[in-house]
Amino acid sequence: MTLLTVENLTVAFPGRRGTVNAIEDVTLSVSPGEILGMVGESGAGKSMTGAAIIGLIEPPGGITQGEIRLEGDRIDNLRPEAMRRIRGRKIGAIFQDPLTSLNPVLTVGEQLIETIQTHLKLSKADARERAIDWLRRVGIPAPEARIDTYPHQYSGGMRQRVVIALALCAEPRLVIADEPTTALDVSVQAQIIALLRRLARETGVAVILVTHDMGVIAETADRVAVMYAGRIVEVGSVAEVLTAPKHPYTSGLMASIPRIGPRPDVLAQIEGAMPRPNARPEGCAFAPRCPHKMDICLQQRPKLEGSEEKSVACHLIEEVSV
Amino acid sequence: MLGFLIRRIIQSIFVMLTVALIAFMMFRFMGDPVNSLVAENATTEERDAVRERLGLDQPIWVQYGRFVARASTGDFGLSWRNARPVSTLLSERFPATAELVLVAAGLSLLIGIPLGILTALRPSSLSAQSLQLLSLIGISLPTFVTGILLILIFSVWLGWLPSFGRGTVIDIGWWSTGFLTVSGLKALILPSFMLCLFQLTLIMRLVRAEMMEVLRTDYIKFAKARGLTNRSINFRHALKNTLIPVITIFGLQLGGLIAFAIVTETVFQWPGMGALFIQAVSFGDVPVMAAYLVLVSLIFVIINTTVDLLYAVLDPRLRVDGTKSAH
Numbered sequence: 278m279t280l281l282t283v284e285n286l287t288v289a290f291p292g293r294r295g296t297v298n299a300i301e302d303v304t305l306s307v308s309p310g311e312i313l314g315m316v317g318e319s320g321a322g323k324s325m326t327g328a329a330i331i332g333l334i335e336p337p338g339g340i341t342q343g344e345i346r347l348e349g350d351r352i353d354n355l356r357p358e359a360m361r362r363i364r365g366r367k368i369g370a371i372f373q374d375p376l377t378s379l380n381p382v383l384t385v386g387e388q389l390i391e392t393i394q395t396h397l398k399l400s401k402a403d404a405r406e407r408a409i410d411w412l413r414r415v416g417i418p419a420p421e422a423r424i425d426t427y428p429h430q431y432s433g434g435m436r437q438r439v440v441i442a443l444a445l446c447a448e449p450r451l452v453i454a455d456e457p458t459t460a461l462d463v464s465v466q467a468q469i470i471a472l473l474r475r476l477a478r479e480t481g482v483a484v485i486l487v488t489h490d491m492g493v494i495a496e497t498a499d500r501v502a503v504m505y506a507g508r509i510v511e512v513g514s515v516a517e518v519l520t521a522p523k524h525p526y527t528s529g530l531m532a533s534i535p536r537i538g539p540r541p542d543v544l545a546q547i548e549g550a551m552p553r554p555n556a557r558p559e560g561c562a563f564a565p566r567c568p569h570k571m572d573i574c575l576q577q578r579p580k581l582e583g584s585e586e587k588s589v590a591c592h593l594i595e596e597v598s599v
Numbered sequence: 600m601l602g603f604l605i606r607r608i609i610q611s612i613f614v615m616l617t618v619a620l621i622a623f624m625m626f627r628f629m630g631d632p633v634n635s636l637v638a639e640n641a642t643t644e645e646r647d648a649v650r651e652r653l654g655l656d657q658p659i660w661v662q663y664g665r666f667v668a669r670a671s672t673g674d675f676g677l678s679w680r681n682a683r684p685v686s687t688l689l690s691e692r693f694p695a696t697a698e699l700v701l702v703a704a705g706l707s708l709l710i711g712i713p714l715g716i717l718t719a720l721r722p723s724s725l726s727a728q729s730l731q732l733l734s735l736i737g738i739s740l741p742t743f744v745t746g747i748l749l750i751l752i753f754s755v756w757l758g759w760l761p762s763f764g765r766g767t768v769i770d771i772g773w774w775s776t777g778f779l780t781v782s783g784l785k786a787l788i789l790p791s792f793m794l795c796l797f798q799l800t801l802i803m804r805l806v807r808a809e810m811m812e813v814l815r816t817d818y819i820k821f822a823k824a825r826g827l828t829n830r831s832i833n834f835r836h837a838l839k840n841t842l843i844p845v846i847t848i849f850g851l852q853l854g855g856l857i858a859f860a861i862v863t864e865t866v867f868q869w870p871g872m873g874a875l876f877i878q879a880v881s882f883g884d885v886p887v888m889a890a891y892l893v894l895v896s897l898i899f900v901i902i903n904t905t906v907d908l909l910y911a912v913l914d915p916r917l918r919v920d921g922t923k924s925a926h
Contacts, residue, residue: 361828362826365827370821374817379818380840382914383835391835395825440821
């Protein structure tokens with residue numbers, strides 16, 4: 278059974294000139310223990326999808342369509358108190374910047390113990406044991422001593438380990454990691470990614486890994502969803518999507534990764550910019566930048582179609598298959 | 600921490616020496632004090648005798664040294680106006696001002712912080728909006744106007760509260776307190792409210808602004824994402840971070856309360872140090888003015904040092920206690 282299913286999810290924000298859809302018609306699923314990568318450029322809706330799943334869309338925004346199910350039960354329409362109990366306990370989150378994710382005036386231990394005791398019926402001493410255990414599992418040296426120190430006494434990489442411990446300490450089934458390595462040094466990035474992958478394997482937690490780093494996806498994820506202008510344009514196994522991209526946007530993304538070797542005169546890039554949410558064209562949102570643009574692309578929005586192994590939202594695919 | 604404390608105390612001593620110098624200079628700006636001490640037709644010998652007796656023939660720095668030495672034991676000489684020791688005058692008046700300032704400071708915190716939190720958590724609610732409006736009035740009306748309005752409403756029209764004085768006070772040793780009698784407490788209400796109004800609105804607006812800022816931070820979002828209760832997020836995670844700047848401003852404003860007490864004491868004929876100071880100014884009573892200056896500065900220095908120490912209690916990043924940071 279799938280752990281999480283998101284169906285036809287639309288998140289909208291009321292604006293001065295009518296509502297604006299941050300994400301539109303997003304459908305995806307995550308199996309237990311699976312790592313689903315989500316890629317796309319800034320503003321494509323990756324983080325918004327994560328925020329919707331964990332129920333933390335900033336008002337006045339909200340879900341206007343579709344549903345989210347966790348272990349079969351709908352969670353998109355829960356009352357705030359019921360959703361609060363799910364956050365941390367069933368769905369955890371890891372944020373981008375470890376330097377600002379931890380409360381500066383509380384010790385690491387206080388933050389961990391509070392999180393554990395909020396969700397699990399444990400005595401303070403047991404919660405502390407568990408907190409120390411988690412610090413050890415995320416690779417903090419001498420956790421018995423470090424537990425009583427403050428976040429500013431940790432380096433960036435160490436803080437991100439603490440953030441991961443905080444996200445996992447109540448043993449959620451799913452973790453949404455929103456660009457967990459973007460703010461870190463490259464050498465530390467690899468460590469954090471390796472840690473995430475190891476913990477996912479050990480605990481069986483599923484991970485939605487939001488990133489714009491194709492390298493991280495290739496190394497870590499089992500499946501990948503590519504987002505563009507609030508929609509998923511291509512989703513499938515990492516091997517399928519990265520090695521044989523079908524959507525012109527995915528191909529463009531793959532082609533834009535600089536490679537070590539002889540320097541080309543011009544770096545490969547996708548011409549143009551992603552349309553803003555309030556200025557998306559009627560047809561395919563990628564059409565203005567697409568090298569294979571056809572007439573139909575300007576009139577009709579392509580649907581996400583395909584198999585379990587891979588789905589693509591592009592008129593080219595229909596053309597080919599017809 | 601100990602080193603920090605010692606550094607602060609040494610700095611404070613220098614500040615107080617400078618203030619003492621300014622206070623000491625006041626005597627000299629008022630002209631030759633000998634003129635006012637001898638008869639108009641005194642001979643030069645007589646004048647010199649007085650000068651010598653008072654030590655005024657010594658070099659200035661010796662005189663300054665003596666002034667500091669005596670001031671540090673609380674001896675500021677005699678008031679020129681009523682020939683009583685200045686220290687006695689001040690210690691008679693100090694409890695009235697101290698109680699007034701204490702109550703005003705307490706009120707501004709006890710009312711200001713909860714109102715600030717309320718308006719920050721529900722910024723669009725009707726109560727928050729009207730509080731914001733009221734606070735704007737509170738922050739812009741001059742305090743003597745509100746004081747006179749308060750007297751008009753509660754003393755003249757309603758007749759509920761006394762318009763002047765401290766009511767009945769009870770002496771405990773040298774301290775006379777108005778806390779222990781009903782009339783003393785009633786007399787405190789209007790002046791302390793007038794005095795705290797500006798502070799109260801300032802603290803409310805500051806808490807509101809800081810709290811809203813803190814509620815937008817990543818660590819609050821992360822706390823929400825971990826499913827912590829609203830209560831814990833608002834009052835444990837957010838409030839503690841909010842209070843750090845509030846304490847700075849409050850500390851600075853506490854000094855301001857003592858300074859503003861002069862106005863309040865004048866409006867309500869409150870028998871405190873401020874009223875004493877106003878009298879001293881109008882009579883050119885330099886010893887009282889000098890002593891008031893030194894005393895108020897001392898209070899400022901003590902408050903500021905306390906605030907710095909409180910920071911360290913609230914914000915672990917400022918504890919320079921040599922705890923190693925591991926990388």
